[in-house]
Amino acid sequence: MAASTPLHGNELIDCAKANAKDGIEAAANLCGYSGDIETFERELHLAAQHMGIKLESFQDLVKTTEVPKPIGIEVAPDTSTEL
Structure with a gap:
């Protein structure tokens, strides 16, 4: 189920x-x-840095989720x- 507001952190x-x-x-949708991929990526990088x-x-996330x-x-x- 997609989040109703953009997630952070x-x-x-x-x-x-x-x-x-x-x-x-x-x-990004979930x-x-x-469809705002640019903002999603920016917030994802900020959250990771924090x-x-x-x-x-x-793609680094894809690599870390593979079993x-x-x-x-x-x-x-x-x-x-x-x-």
Whole structure:
């Protein structure tokens, strides 16, 4: 659901990260900036700077939301009492 007013600060960063995989237009819309991509990006950079986060571009958010693929296999007991 899109925000009724433009988000700022932590809320903006969280919303942008959560919607980064859908693209900048979708993220801007859902964060309350409608089609104003320029303002969305500017506010996103300001929020990141305020939080001490290095954010070169919106694509940096896409990279941080990707889940790494697990390597190897998991070895675990069949039950909590049997190995």
